[in-house]
Amino acid sequence: xxxxxxxxxxxxxxxxxxxxxxxxxxxxxxxxxxxxxxxxxxxxxxxxxxxxxxxxxxxxxxxxxxxxxxxxxxxxxxxxxxxxxxxxxxxxxxxxxxxxxxxxxxxxxxxxxxxx
Amino acid sequence: xxxxxxxxxxxxxxxxxxxxxxxxxxxxxxxxxxxxxxxxxxxxxxxxxxxxxxxxxxxxxxxxxxxxxxxxxxxxxxxxxxxxxxxxxxxxxxxxxxxxxxxxxxxxxxxx
Numbered sequence: 077x078x079x080x081x082x083x084x085x086x087x088x089x090x091x092x093x094x095x096x097x098x099x100x101x102x103x104x105x106x107x108x109x110x111x112x113x114x115x116x117x118x119x120x121x122x123x124x125x126x127x128x129x130x131x132x133x134x135x136x137x138x139x140x141x142x143x144x145x146x147x148x149x150x151x152x153x154x155x156x157x158x159x160x161x162x163x164x165x166x167x168x169x170x171x172x173x174x175x176x177x178x179x180x181x182x183x184x185x186x187x188x189x190x191x192x
Numbered sequence: 193x194x195x196x197x198x199x200x201x202x203x204x205x206x207x208x209x210x211x212x213x214x215x216x217x218x219x220x221x222x223x224x225x226x227x228x229x230x231x232x233x234x235x236x237x238x239x240x241x242x243x244x245x246x247x248x249x250x251x252x253x254x255x256x257x258x259x260x261x262x263x264x265x266x267x268x269x270x271x272x273x274x275x276x277x278x279x280x281x282x283x284x285x286x287x288x289x290x291x292x293x294x295x296x297x298x299x300x301x302x303x304x
Contacts, residue, residue, distance in 0.1 A: 109292070113233075119278065119294040132291045164233050181225065183235040 078102065080169050082184035090192050094155040097187045101148050101169030105182070108150040110142060113164040113186075122165075125150055154189075162191045195219045198279055198295035206303055211266040213277050213298045221281030224262050225292070226253050229276040238264070238277075269302045276300070 081100040089095050101108050109124040121134040125144035142152040148169075154161055165188075168181040196217045205211055215224065223242035229235045239246050239253040241262075246253050250269075255262040266273055280294040 111292075118296050119280070119292075121292045121294075124291070134291065166233070166235060168235075168237075180240055181227075181237045183227075183237070186233045188233070 080167060080182050080184035082165075082167055082187050084187060085185065086188050086190075088190045088192060089157050091157055091159060093157050094153060095157060095189060096151055096153045097165055097167075097189075099150045099152075099167035099169075099184060101150070101167075102171075102182055105169035105171050106148055107170045108144055108148065109168050109170075109181070110150070110152050111166045111168070112136075113166060114160075114162070119166075122152065157191045159191050162189060164188050195293045196221075196279060196281060196295040198277075198298050200298060201296065202299045202301075204301045204303065205269055207270060209269050209302075211269050211273070211300065211302075213264045213279075213300070215262045215264070215279035215295055217260050217262075217279075217281055217293075219281065219293060221260070221293075222257075223282060224255055225280045225282075226262075226264050227278040227280060229278060229297070231275075235278075266300075271302045271304050274300055274302050 083098045099108055107126045110122040111119050112122055113119045123133045123142050124131050128144045139155045144150040164186045166183055166186045168183045170181050199214045225240050226238040227235050228238050241253055241255050250267045252265040276297045276299050278295055278297045280292045282292055
């Protein structure tokens with residue numbers, strides 16, 4: 077069974093640009109959550125989607141947005157990039173809603189964004 | 193004060209030693225995750241527990257919901273256990289949306 081796939085793995089952008097990151101969950105998983113990891117702030121929750129609906133959102137500005145498609149694939153977008161947006165962006169999927177759900181999260185390898 | 197506090201922040205030990213990493217939280221967490229992150233960034237979920245104790249190989253996790261405290265133990269530690277260990281709790285009930293709050297992580301180094 078394929079794991080969680082994130083693309084691209086690495087990217088470099090300049091201030092003011094926008095970026096779109098993609099996350100393909102494990103087949104059958106309907107919940108996808110996104111996280112930002114920086115050396116200063118550590119891991120922080122961005123948002124979570126379940127069956128195309130955003131169920132919860134972390135404390136990030138409106139420049140950070142996301143969506144989920146009917147096949148459960150998810151994208152997140154950051155507009156008007158700032159230097160502080162340089163981070164590792166991780167997504168995780170889980171089989172919430174499945175009777176076998178044990179609470180485990182399955183993480184992708186992350187997308188490392190550098191803003192110059 | 194962070195909602196989820198881990199200790200110690202850094203831990204260096206010799207191969208074979210018994211390792212304990214602690215996690216205390218102030219928010220109303222109904223269950224807690226223990227995660228392992230190796231250099232390069234990949235994160236693996238080790239445990240999710242809401243009560244008692246769970247064991248997987250040489251790893252043992254315990255939680256006391258009333259005292260808001262959890263511990264991760266590694267028996268017979270090995271250099272391949274070297275990683276950052278992170279605890280995190282959902283701020284909503286288990287079956288709902290998981291707005292995870294993370295500890296700052298414990299960097300574990302096991303020397304041969």
